[in-house]
Amino acid sequence: MIVTRFAPSPNGPLHLGHAFAALVAHDLARERGGQFHLRIEDIDGERSRAEFVEEFLLDLRWLGLEWDGAVAFQSARLARYTEAGERLKAMGLLYPCRCTRAEITAAATEAGPDGPIYPGTCRHHDVNPEGAAWRLDVTRAMDLAGPLEWVDEIAGPQVATPQIFGDVVLLRKDLPASYHLAATLDDAADGITLVTRGMDLFPASHVHRLLQALLGLPVPAWHHHGLLIEPDGRKLAKRRGSPSLGDRRRAGEDGWALAEALRAHRFPGDISLSGNWTP
Structure with a gap:
């Protein structure tokens, strides 16, 4: 159904x-x-x-x-977001980041769907996690998940390329979770089989497909209008x-x-x- x-x-x-x-x-x-x-x-x-x-x-x-x-x-559903974040940390896929927007803009060399792509400044540094955001190491996550596909009812079959965002934030400094993590977990919890949303959010589905694979969540179809x-x-x-x-x-x-x-x-x-x- x-x-x-x-x-x-x-x-x-x-x-x-x-x-x-x-x-x-x-x-x-x-x-x-x-x-x-x-x-x-x-x-x-x-x-x-x-x-x-x-x-x-x-x-x-x-x-x-x-x-x-x-x-x-x-x-x-805050506890669900925290639990998923801890799972990803335990898998070695999240790292803390304290970079500001200005620092990211200054250091970035590429642009993605959400603006300047995070250049990975904190990925291999010892960063105090207290009050930090937590980013997904997308390259490592894709190595673990392997090739992924998803289907949009209008655009057809897609190959997941979450790398277009760089290392996205999943646990924010100011909120319990990012849109990417919360929406993906919620759609699974609600049994959503067809995710409908505007074409402006089409790129986000690449990230959501990766999160579904990492967290063992069901994969819906998408309909970007x-x-x-x-x-x-x-x-x-x-x-x-x-x-x-x-x-x-x-x-x-x-x-x-x-x-x-x-x-x-x-x-x-x-x-x-x-x-x-x-x-």
């Missing part, structure tokens, strides 16, 4: 891009007789706000979406004040009609709000 999920972070209101992502996950599950789950990624204690969670539930129901089972919260983008070509973002679903809902807009307008453009490419999309 297919199981999908929508997993927003409660650090700001949902916008049209979130609505599109939720609809893709929801509709794929319903079309195939499966389940659609809702997970709240709320481990950023300083930025996560409970009031946004309540708004999320209202927004999704306003769009006509219903989820299966109880809402899951990352904040209830197009993005809703601003007239200037940038994707919608909370930090730029993209119109919220909550504001549209409170203004009396028809959420079901909005959902149908979004469904009409469920195709692989990006959707420009200035061109081929109308509310």
Whole structure:
């Protein structure tokens, strides 16, 4: 049975891009007789706000979406992240790092999906682990895991190349876990069989496939859909004040009609709000 999920972070209101992502996950599950789950990624204690969670539930129901089972919260799973981190440490795959962003930028010679690739400064140094971030030695991890493949429903079969990120942080200094580790563990815990998300996160799946192999987790399929983008070509973002679903809902807009307008453009490419999309 297919199981999908929508997993927003409660650090700001949902916008049209979130609505599109939720609809893709929801509709794929319903079309195939499966389940659609809702997970709240709320481990950023300083930025996560409970009031946004309540708004999320209202927004999704306003769009006509219903989820299966109880809402899951990352904040209830911290022990799982710690345990996985300890396992990877015991395998000799993590090392502490105290480098700042400025130091990484200054020393990096290559760029990856998330910016400058970490040059491995702390990999072979004696670093005080107290308060440090912990990075995955990707080369060593790939040597252990061997060749890995994964499948995207739109892009087709892929060979895992997590090296494009360099040695990613899995245990952050300021949070219990990085997105890479937490999302991978959560999808396994929730029995997700089809990971749906925007094309901007396509590269992350290379890292997640490696983590699944290292931790003995089941391997889902992926479905990376197009993005809703601003007239200037940038994707919608909370930090730029993209119109919220909550504001549209409170203004009396028809959420079901909005959902149908979004469904009409469920195709692989990006959707420009200035061109081929109308509310």
